[in-house]
Amino acid sequence: MATATAxxxxxxxxxxxxxxxxxIWSWLTTIxxxxxxxxxxxxxxxxxxxxxxxxxxxxxxxxxxxNTLLGPGQYNALFTMHGTTMIFLVVMPLSAAFFNYIVPxxxxxxxxxxxxxxxxxxxxxxxxxxxxxxxFLIGAVPxxxxxxxxxxxxxxFSPSVGVDFWVVGLQVLGVASLAAAFNFLVTIIQMxxxxxxxxxxxxxxxxxxxxxxxxxxxxxxxxxALIELMFDRLFGSTFFNVTPAAAGAAAxxxxxxxxxxxxxxxxxxxxxxxxLPAMGIVSEVVPVFSRKPLFGYPFMVYAVVSIAFxxxxxxxxxxxTTGLSAIAMSFFAASTxxxxxxxxxxxxxxxxxxxxxxxxxxxPAMFALGFIAMFTIGxxxxxxxxxxxxxxxxxxxxxxxxxxxxxxxxxxxxxLFAGIYYWWPKITGRLLGDGLGQLQFWxxxxxxxxxxxPMHFLGVDGMPRRVYTYSPGMGxxxxxxxATIGAFVIGVSVLVFIFNAFKSLRTGERAGDDPWDGMTLxxxxxxxPPHYNFVEIPTVAGRNPLWLQKHPExxxxxxxxxxxxxTDTGHSGSEGSGAESHDGHHAVHVPDxxxxxLFAGAGxxxxxxxxxxxxxxxxxxxxxxxxxxxxxxxxxxxxxxxPVNEPVQx
Amino acid sequence: xxxVASAPPAHPPTHVEEPSTxxxxxxxxxxxxxxxxxxxxxALIVSYLVYRGRWQGHPVPTDVFDxxxxxxxxxxxxxxxxxxxxxxxxxxxxxxxxxKIWLLTTxxxxxxxxxxxxxxxxxxxxxxxxxxxxxxxxxxxxxxGFHGAHVSxxxxxxxxxxxxxxxxxxxxxxxxxxxxxxxxxxxVDIVWIIIFTVVYLIxx
Numbered sequence: 001m002a003t004a005t006a007x008x009x010x011x012x013x014x015x016x017x018x019x020x021x022x023x024i025w026s027w028l029t030t031i032x033x034x035x036x037x038x039x040x041x042x043x044x045x046x047x048x049x050x051x052x053x054x055x056x057x058x059x060x061x062x063x064x065x066x067n068t069l070l071g072p073g074q075y076n077a078l079f080t081m082h083g084t085t086m087i088f089l090v091v092m093p094l095s096a097a098f099f100n101y102i103v104p105x106x107x108x109x110x111x112x113x114x115x116x117x118x119x120x121x122x123x124x125x126x127x128x129x130x131x132x133x134x135x136f137l138i139g140a141v142p143x144x145x146x147x148x149x150x151x152x153x154x155x156x157f158s159p160s161v162g163v164d165f166w167v168v169g170l171q172v173l174g175v176a177s178l179a180a181a182f183n184f185l186v187t188i189i190q191m192x193x194x195x196x197x198x199x200x201x202x203x204x205x206x207x208x209x210x211x212x213x214x215x216x217x218x219x220x221x222x223x224x225a226l227i228e229l230m231f232d233r234l235f236g237s238t239f240f241n242v243t244p245a246a247a248g249a250a251a252x253x254x255x256x257x258x259x260x261x262x263x264x265x266x267x268x269x270x271x272x273x274x275x276l277p278a279m280g281i282v283s284e285v286v287p288v289f290s291r292k293p294l295f296g297y298p299f300m301v302y303a304v305v306s307i308a309f310x311x312x313x314x315x316x317x318x319x320x321t322t323g324l325s326a327i328a329m330s331f332f333a334a335s336t337x338x339x340x341x342x343x344x345x346x347x348x349x350x351x352x353x354x355x356x357x358x359x360x361x362x363x364p365a366m367f368a369l370g371f372i373a374m375f376t377i378g379x380x381x382x383x384x385x386x387x388x389x390x391x392x393x394x395x396x397x398x399x400x401x402x403x404x405x406x407x408x409x410x411x412x413x414x415x416l417f418a419g420i421y422y423w424w425p426k427i428t429g430r431l432l433g434d435g436l437g438q439l440q441f442w443x444x445x446x447x448x449x450x451x452x453x454p455m456h457f458l459g460v461d462g463m464p465r466r467v468y469t470y471s472p473g474m475g476x477x478x479x480x481x482x483a484t485i486g487a488f489v490i491g492v493s494v495l496v497f498i499f500n501a502f503k504s505l506r507t508g509e510r511a512g513d514d515p516w517d518g519m520t521l522x523x524x525x526x527x528x529p530p531h532y533n534f535v536e537i538p539t540v541a542g543r544n545p546l547w548l549q550k551h552p553e554x555x556x557x558x559x560x561x562x563x564x565x566x567t568d569t570g571h572s573g574s575e576g577s578g579a580e581s582h583d584g585h586h587a588v589h590v591p592d593x594x595x596x597x598l599f600a601g602a603g604x605x606x607x608x609x610x611x612x613x614x615x616x617x618x619x620x621x622x623x624x625x626x627x628x629x630x631x632x633x634x635x636x637x638x639x640x641x642x643p644v645n646e647p648v649q650x
Numbered sequence: 651x652x653x654v655a656s657a658p659p660a661h662p663p664t665h666v667e668e669p670s671t672x673x674x675x676x677x678x679x680x681x682x683x684x685x686x687x688x689x690x691x692x693a694l695i696v697s698y699l700v701y702r703g704r705w706q707g708h709p710v711p712t713d714v715f716d717x718x719x720x721x722x723x724x725x726x727x728x729x730x731x732x733x734x735x736x737x738x739x740x741x742x743x744x745x746x747x748x749x750k751i752w753l754l755t756t757x758x759x760x761x762x763x764x765x766x767x768x769x770x771x772x773x774x775x776x777x778x779x780x781x782x783x784x785x786x787x788x789x790x791x792x793x794x795g796f797h798g799a800h801v802s803x804x805x806x807x808x809x810x811x812x813x814x815x816x817x818x819x820x821x822x823x824x825x826x827x828x829x830x831x832x833x834x835x836x837x838v839d840i841v842w843i844i845i846f847t848v849v850y851l852i853x854x
Contacts, residue, residue, distance in 0.1 A: 113675045178686065186678045190669040216686045224693035231792060236782035239697065239789070253706040253785045262693060 018593045029593040031115035032531060036122050037101030038427065043126060044093035050133070051085035052494060054078045059451070059487040062480050065472040075468030076143035077162070081133070083146030084166065087274065088173050089129045091412045095277035098419055099184050099208045101427060105522035105529065106202045108193025108538045113186040115591040116639060117179055123601025125176035131608045132169030135162050142166035145466065147263060148229070150240035150256035155233050164233060164615035168608045171226045174219045175604065181215035184208055193521070195540035199301065202520045203294060206301055207280030210308045214269045214276070217312070222266035225259060234615065257322055264315035272311040274408060276304060278415030279346060282368045285418050286350050288516050289365035290357025291554060293544055296349040303342035310339045320388045321395050329388045336386035343379055347372060363437025367418035370445050374410025378403055381456070396466070399459025405452040417497070425515045429527045430508030436500040443493035450486025454479035519544035532590045596639040603631030680830045684837045691841050694796060695848060698789040703854045705786035714777045715850055723766030724846050727801070730759035731839045734832045744822035750815045756835065757808040760801055767798045790849065797845055800838045807831050
């Protein structure tokens with residue numbers, strides 16, 4: 001990372017090191033993976049509330065036919081921002097929060113491979129989220145759907161700069177996701193504790209690893225698609241434009257279907273980027289709360305890997321109504337059905353883990369069980385869409401809305417709440433109230449099914465999605481009322497969670513190191529973990545190392561004579577150069593805070609803002625982008641001249 | 651060269667424990683980035699191929715290509731890869747003088763390529779191939795333009811290594827810095843071989 005030329009302490013690089021241990025600057029300059037995880041979690045939760053409010057507004061509009069609460073334009077803006085927010089600003093960063101906080105703990109590392117790049121990811125994510133939502137301030141909200149189909153996005157049909165906010169915001173978010181994915185990929189490949197081979201890694205670490213690969217391979221494609229769209233809108237290129245740019249010119253000859261291909265080559269792997277971390281969380285929670293090791297661990301791993309591979313071969317099942325050839329449709333139908341096989345393996349393995357276990361129905365387990373049930377329903381309706389004739393019937397109806405919410409809300413969000421209840425005591429040192437957790441679960445479970453269950457019926461009855469209202473007498477009134485009631489029940493369940501969180505922070509029961517009798521390395525250290533995580537880097541002798549130590553009978557097989565979690569004193573610290581300090585403890589070296597990730601993130605914000613300023617037609621305002629990029633370049637120089645650690649004074 | 655005496659150890663003091671694979675973290679990062687960049691250029695090349703031969707109006711890219719001219723600049727870029735290899739070999743031997751020579755040669759050949767591309771774009775523009783004219787101009791300029799941006803970034807990277815070498819900050823122990831820059835540089839070269847073949851050479 002740093003060029004690490006030996007320089008005079010204490011000041012290395014352009015700026016003096018930030019040193020405040022507490023307070024706002026310590027958070028702005030932190031490169032501690034745990035603090036960054038908390039920042040991700042809080043930011044994503046705020047976006048979750050925003051996206052939820054957008055959903056409640058839409059449900060309020062649809063509660064009765066011919067309602068006039070929202071106009072069609074406002075409704076378009078709301079469903080666009082709801083989808084974009086929930087995918088890119090809620091589920092992905094909530095997963096990233098756990099990647100950040102938990103993965104280094106699960107692999108026995110003191111931080112990620114590139115701590116400053118990690119901070120950079122967060123600040124760029126925040127910039128992208130703000131840029132995406134800036135349109136609300138000037139009344140130019142993206143309103144073309146989260147898929148942004150061409151030619152609706154062309155300057156001709158969407159002259160408002162709302163589309164540009166979406167393009168720039170998503171591009172910036174892509175940079176953040178890529179930076180984070182590179183970091184976790186390298187962290188998991190390189191920084192596993194001794195003995196922690198790949199086939200001993202906890203499933204959540206596995207899904208983080210595979211998700212990172214998916215991000216690394218899928219996000220460049222959306223980056224290209226967004227660049228092409230931006231060029232079409234700003235510089236008059238003709239990637240997706242069918243009609244000529246100027247009157248009298250020849251037809252531009254662009255093909256809108258190209259956008260759909262590029263978008264879905266990205267967006268179908270994106271679906272698995274959203275669900276695989278959730279599956280990883282469930283694979284952690286289910287064994288701990290049924291007190292059995294995960295059933296069929298190798299098959300779970302192979303299933304994750306094959307889902308990831310197949311996810312790149314199914315994109316055109318989103319495009320069955322665009323006139324693909326029969327051969328193409330057959331291929332994509334078959335590959336889509338094939339992906340149900342590894343998914344089914346996972347579901348049956350979770351059920352087999354539960355079978356014969358002594359199940360403790362605590363709040364994390366409830367959410368995990370809710371995940372399995374709801375995700376199965378969503379998966380089954382997904383297999384229905386794999387058939388082109390069935391899909392043609394269901395295209396653009398509420399049946400699809402029901403399907404995607406069963407996998408993304410009933411799936412991802414339920415699992416993320418399972419993760420929040422499971423790891424909250426590790427992060428804060430206090431338990432969330434289990435009674436309130438059960439209440440939240442049942443409210444959310446009932447509200448969720450009231451909202452999205454009826455959408456199956458509405459869809460089969462032909463109610464189209466993305467339309468702001470409907471006529472009376474279509475037979476859709478009852479189920480729309482039910483769905484709206486359900487949505488508000490979900491809203492109440494989120495309020496219960498917020499209450500529970502504040503209550504836990506003030507008066508919650510102290511958790512101790514290992515409140516759930518856990519099986520992975522994060523439960524071997526104090527809650528909340530110290531800055532350096534592990535005093536000594538552990539050595540791992542098998543899967544579920546903590547159970548191997550505590551309950552060899554639970555962990556499956558016992559390795560005779562091997563200490564399941566040895567601490568290898570000869571190993572740790574030697575490379576960390578912290579060496580032994582005077583009082584005999586290891587002086588653990590953790591990376592020092594830095595201003596540069598924050599500044600680089602701010603530079604990217606300015607650069608994106610410059611593109612938005614020029615989107616009105618005045619391309620000279622791209623100079624602002626130049627200023628932003630200059631800030632980024634200066635920051636990268638400052639960054640590379642600054643060693644990761646201040647040199648230790650002898 | 652007194653700085654060389656105080657050159658940092660091969661593994662600078664960081665919090666990083668011994669890596670699980672024995673590879674260097676930054677090198678793994680660069681390989682992951684290159685994998686990602688494959689998909690980036692893949693999407694741009696596919697965008698070109700989708701419209702290839704379906705262009706409307708004239709001129710289209712094949713009307714204006716000057717293959718002998720572009721072959722020369724492509725040759726310069728390919729030779730820069732050789733210079734890059736020699737730069738890495740030099741620093742691995744600890745030969746900082748040759749490192750400087752070959753880094754400068756690599757960057758210089760890259761600049762020849764970029765200069766050639768600027769001239770080519772200008773000429774094509776005069777002949778009527780524009781970004782907004784038809785899908786041929788659109789996909790050609792954006793694909794080759796982004797490749798040119800990659801080459802330019804590589805030149806800046808090589809020159810910053812060169813400046814550090816001139817200032818006496820490079821030593822044998824830092825050969826990894828040159829190796830990683832080299833990975834990037836070779837990748838950008840390989841991408842050009844593909845673009846040159848697919849866009850210029852294969853007839854429609």
